[in-house]
Structure formats: C-alpha cells, structure tokens
Ligand SMILES: Nc1nc2c(ncn2[C@@H]2O[C@H](COP(=O)(O)OP(=O)(O)OP(=O)(O)O)[C@@H](O)[C@H]2O)c(=O)[nH]1
Ligand SMILES: [K+]
C-alpha cells in the first residue's frame with residue numbers, strides 16, 4: 001500500500017470515530033500517524049536528486065511573493081498588471097503551466113512576484129503540478145492566495161488544507177511549546193497553565209508513536225494536539241498569507257463588503273484595476289521588510305537606496321507579527337503569557353545590518369548612531385544587538401574613529417529627552 005492510501009485509510013478511520021473523552025487518545029495517535037506519513041511524502045523519492053521538473057526560479061530582489069490559487073481566478077492577469085511582465089491569461093483553466101516571475105517596485109524595494117499554475121484539491125498528494133507549486137510557495141516570504149470572489153468560500157478552506165498537508169501554517173505563529181529530545185532521563189512534562197486540549201497521557205502516547213522516550217516538554221500556552229505534533233515534527237513553515245478576492249466586478253456590493261471584512265483579506269478587480277493600492281500596502285505590511293538608510297559621517301543618507309532587512313524569519317524560529325495581538329520582542333501578549341524569543345530573533349539587528357554591508361564590518365564596529373523610530377533619542381548610540389525599525393537611519397562608527405570625536409559628540413546628546421518629539425523627528429540629521 002502506498003503512503004497516500006495509508007493516509008486515506010487513517011483519515012477514514014478518524015472520520016468514523018466519534019469524538020469524546022474515551023476516543024481522544026486514539027484520535028491523537030492517528031493524527032500523529034498521519035503527520036508522520038505526510039512528512040514521508042515530502043521526502044524526495046529514493047534515487048532522485050530531489051527536484052528535477054520543479055519550477056526553479058532564481059530569487060531576486062528583497063523578498064518573494066507567490067500567487068497561489070485555483071485555475072482561472074486571475075493570477076496571471078494580476079501578475080501582468082502589477083509587474084508589467086506578460087503572463088498569458090485566458091478564460092480556460094490551466095493556462096499557466098510553469099512559474100513566471102515578475103518584479104514589483106514598491107517603497108524603494110524590489111519584490112519578486114511569482115505567477116504559478118492553478119492548483120486543485122489533492123495538490124498536496126501530487127495532483128496536477130501541485131507539489132511543485134507548493135514547493136515554490138514554501139520558498140516565498142508570503143503567499144497571496146488568489147480567490148474568485150464569485151465562487152464558493154469553500155475554496156479558501158480547500159487550499160488552506162492542501163497547504164497545511166505539506167507543513168505550511170498560514171497566519172499562525174509557532175506553538176509556544178518547548179520541546180527538547182534527550183538521551184536519557186525519561187519524559188519530563190510541565191506546563192505554565194492549565195491545559196484544556198491535551199493532558200500528559202495524550203502527549204506520552206504521541207511521543208510513543210514517534211518512539212521518543214526521553215524528552216523535556218514545557219507547554220507555555222493552552223496548545224492543541226495538532227500544535228504538539230507540529231512541534232515534534234519541527235519542519236513546519238509559518239507564513240503570512242493575504243487572501244486576495246479578485247473579480248469583485250461580477251458580484252454585488254454587499255458581498256464585496258462581506259469579503260473585505262474578513263481578516264487578512266483584500267478585495268480587488270483586475271478588470272477594473274480596483275484596489276491595487278490596498279493590496280500592495282497589505283502585502284508590504286505582511287512582509288515585514290525593514291529599510292535602513294546608511295548615513296556617511298557629515299552627509300545626508302541616500303534615501304533612494306536602502307539596505308533591506310527582514311523581521312520575518314524563514315526558519316521555524318521567531319515570527320514577528322504586525323498584528324496588535326502579538327507584541328514584538330518578548331513582552332506579554334493578551335493571553336497573559338510571555339512570548340519567548342529564541343536566540344536567533346529576526347534579521348533586523350544592527351549586526352544583521354552590518355553583515356548586509358560587508359561580512360567583515362562587524363568586528364570593526366565600535367557602535368552605531370541611529371535616528372528613527374527604534375531610537376529613544378536622536379541619535380541613539382547603539383550596539384550590535386539593537387533592533388532596527390523600518391526607515392531608520394544608521395551611521396557606523398568604527399573602532400579607530402570612535403576614540404576621537406564621536407564619543408564627545410554623543411555625550412552632548414545624552415541629556416536629550418527620552419521620547420522622540422515631532423519636532424525632533426523633523427530635525428535634520430546632523431552628525
Ligand atoms: N470579471 C473579471 N474577470 C477577470 C478578472 N481578472 C481576470 N479575469 C479573467 O479570468 C480569466 C482567467 O484569468 P487568468 O489570469 O488566466 O487566471 P489564472 O488564475 O492565471 O488561470 P490559470 O493560469 O489557468 O490557473 C481570464 O478570462 C481573465 O480575463 C476580473 O477582475 N474580473
Ligand atoms: K486561465
């Protein structure tokens with residue numbers, strides 16, 4: 001029996017199992033079994049070099065955005081309109097058969113937009129070109145899920161399920177569960193709050209399914225079985241997704257209004273060129289790009305040529321959320337728990353900025369001067385760990401130079417008010 005048949009069989013068993021306290025452990029185990037099989041499915045077949053007829057497109061620009069959707073929802077039309085790169089569009093399904101890249105110029109940055117073939121239900125199991133399309137989605141910074149506003153809302157759920165089946169988690173942050181495999185010592189299970197979805201026994205059973213007998217586990221939130229399995233699998237990718245409802249020219253205003261109010265959604269019409277500004281602004285916001293302007297001593301920065309950093313980690317580590325719900329660096333959220341910040345926080349520290357300019361720069365840096373939202377006063381004297389904000393201006397002071405004038409100059413700023421006033425914000429950057 002193939003992997004897909006095995007998954008189908010377990011799904012069937014789950015569907016006919018009643019959900020109650022008595023079957024909870026059994027269902028949990030079945031979920032773990034499916035997760036293991038899905039991971040197997042993702043491994044390239046033995047003997048292949050892993051790739052082959054994929055859509056390898058070289059990364060370009062400061063970020064990558066993939067257009068994912070059912071056939072004929074208007075992905076190619078949208079790519080052509082936003083980037084000027086021609087991608088064939090037609091009224092029949094599967095017009096696009098490969099990956100077509102285009103470039104969006106936005107806020108002084110270049111963003112690579114990828115048009116892809118339509119995907120259909122079963123894509124995660126290899127239907128159509130689903131697997132290749134999903135691989136491209138995974139290589140992107142965010143996904144624009146393009147939907148036909150005149151079609152059923154169910155399409156969004158089907159696509160989300162397909163992407164989840166291959167380990168993508170859309171608009172979710174990683175579960176706050178600490179998990180570490182050990183060589184000896186058995187299982188130590190703890191939680192910082194009462195758990196309502198799982199208990200110790202259920203977690204033991206799932207660990208048993210994975211043949212894990214020694215591990216340290218700490219639940220820092222009231223997570224579910226699925227969250228726990230995600231943490232054990234460790235290969236999940238947490239991505240932002242914007243739902244783009246196209247073709248609003250063919251539906252009524254009440255329906256448009258409804259769709260526009262859904263979270264993370266933007267309504268557009270390619271035919272009428274409607275709401276592209278909003279779409280681009282939303283895309284930009286979700287990408288979490290940080291533009292930093294380099295200021296040579298005694299000169300104005302070049303505001304047309306930023307160093308572009310990203311606060312969104314591609315790995316499973318920390319995900320910075322722009323939503324008000326989750327607070328940036330390690331402060332408490334409105335769940336009353338502390339969001340822990342792993343060692344490798346995003347990529348927007350002064351150190352990341354220096355590495356962007358030149359690998360060897362970091363060791364020569366004495367400190368940097370920062371103007372902008374991340375600075376408490378202007379200019380703030382910052383070390384390598386300081387987290388930069390979009391549109392900050394940075395002047396690097398190297399070790400040799402630092403001993404001379406700069407320190408004295410910094411002192412004169414030390415009695416500046418701790419908060420930035422509007423007047424200060426507008427003040428010219430002298431230094
Ligand atoms: N009414 C309306 N039709 C649109 C709109 N945008 C695109 N279309 C039409 O929808 C059809 C499909 O457009 P495509 O851009 O080829 O769609 P696609 O998603 O790239 O399709 P595949 O490549 O086949 O997956 C074309 O006939 C377009 O003219 C829109 O905003 N309104
Ligand atoms: K089409």
Ligand SMILES: [Mg+2]
Pocket residue numbers: 075076077088089095096115116117118
């Ligand atoms: Mg197309």
